[in-house]
Amino acid sequence: MKNCWLIHPNIAHNRAIRRSPEASLLELKSLAKAINLKILYSDIFRVSILKSGTFFGKGRIEDIKSKLKENDIENCIIIINASLNPIQQRNLEKYWGAKVLDRTALILEIFGARAATKEGSLQVELAHITWQKTRLVRSWTHLERQRGGRGFLGGPGELQIELDRRHITSRIKKIKIDLNKIKKTRELQRVKRKKLYPLVSLIGYTNSGKSTLFNKITGGGEFVKDMLFATLDPKHRKVNISYNNDFILSDTVGFISELPIELIEAFKATLDEIVYADLILHVRDISHKDYNSQNTDVLEIVSNIFGYDINQIPINYIDVINKIDNLDKNNYKNTKNKVYISAKTGEGINNLMKIINMRINVIRNKKKYY
Numbered sequence: 001m002k003n004c005w006l007i008h009p010n011i012a013h014n015r016a017i018r019r020s021p022e023a024s025l026l027e028l029k030s031l032a033k034a035i036n037l038k039i040l041y042s043d044i045f046r047v048s049i050l051k052s053g054t055f056f057g058k059g060r061i062e063d064i065k066s067k068l069k070e071n072d073i074e075n076c077i078i079i080i081n082a083s084l085n086p087i088q089q090r091n092l093e094k095y096w097g098a099k100v101l102d103r104t105a106l107i108l109e110i111f112g113a114r115a116a117t118k119e120g121s122l123q124v125e126l127a128h129i130t131w132q133k134t135r136l137v138r139s140w141t142h143l144e145r146q147r148g149g150r151g152f153l154g155g156p157g158e159l160q161i162e163l164d165r166r167h168i169t170s171r172i173k174k175i176k177i178d179l180n181k182i183k184k185t186r187e188l189q190r191v192k193r194k195k196l197y198p199l200v201s202l203i204g205y206t207n208s209g210k211s212t213l214f215n216k217i218t219g220g221g222e223f224v225k226d227m228l229f230a231t232l233d234p235k236h237r238k239v240n241i242s243y244n245n246d247f248i249l250s251d252t253v254g255f256i257s258e259l260p261i262e263l264i265e266a267f268k269a270t271l272d273e274i275v276y277a278d279l280i281l282h283v284r285d286i287s288h289k290d291y292n293s294q295n296t297d298v299l300e301i302v303s304n305i306f307g308y309d310i311n312q313i314p315i316n317y318i319d320v321i322n323k324i325d326n327l328d329k330n331n332y333k334n335t336k337n338k339v340y341i342s343a344k345t346g347e348g349i350n351n352l353m354k355i356i357n358m359r360i361n362v363i364r365n366k367k368k369y370y
């Protein structure tokens, strides 16, 4: 198990942030645990001015360095919950003599560890190298070479960077071709299925309970865990709901705030499960402190996928408010767009099925299934 030090930079005057620094640090801890990192320290550091070359100011950098030294910490990965540019990453690594990951790198690591199918692995690799390509600057490549022990004393020249860039470009091309082939098969399957049954897709923030609900409804044995990004590849199952009204339920990858754009791009084929869905069930964890921010995060990603404005929620959308067993309240009011459930205890699942049934009937009247 590798050691890590988690740092959430609380950046002054950053209005785009929807969470408290404490909530952000808590989520960062869950991300680190998702790839089995041992958390040695976790801190919130206020950053009043962002330094272009080092992100943090001199004092902070020195403090961190002394703490590492005093405690004789070796091989500690320092994770900064922000986006670092390659120069900042390189400089911090140099000062601290430690590996530094930013938020995007950490999420890419988790996805890499989770990928189980060929499509999943290719998608993650595509996201990873697309991201790397944008970071291919002289200093960074130099460091990579040293890390790899290939002994480029003075660092590579522009020629080496150009070669690396060309290598990445041709690999991206190859992955896209491979992914396209898989996508075609997936599309054929989807078209075949859709002729027979409507598609109902589960979406939501990671850990909101999508797979638990999927299992509850289908009786399937999907992997469920109190861990971020437990599910990566979409799963399908046919559900018998009532005579002539069966549907296909699909479980999908979870979302997170500031999901790297490279991942959204690379996972486009998987996310088609949402685009082509007749009905979208947005599973939300009402017992989570960030319940509202998570909603905005998901809507932001969904609007990005559909190319919508964030206020324009698709009409085939149902809010599935999950984990009500964690709360004391018990007078929930369902509507045709909102239903309260506990995927764990089964409470409210009947209501959900009724609403799905009703909405599918409407769809059926508009479309023809054979």
Ligand SMILES: Nc1nc2c(ncn2[C@@H]2O[C@H](COP(=O)(O)OP(=O)(O)OP(=O)(O)O)[C@@H](O)[C@H]2O)c(=O)[nH]1
Pocket: 204, 205, 206, 207, 208, 209, 210, 211, 212, 213, 223, 224, 225, 226, 227, 228, 229, 230, 231, 232, 252, 253, 254, 255, 322, 323, 324, 325, 326, 341, 342, 343, 344, 345
């Ligand atoms: N108390 C309670 N816990 C739940 C409920 N539904 C799911 N959980 C728990 O929440 C955690 C995450 O559940 P998953 O079903 O794996 O969540 P997910 O949305 O599929 O997560 P990802 O695949 O990571 O996106 C697990 O520990 C579940 O047992 C619920 O209704 N009540």
Ligand SMILES: [Mg+2]
Pocket: 210, 211, 212, 223, 224, 230, 231, 252
């Ligand atoms: Mg899941």
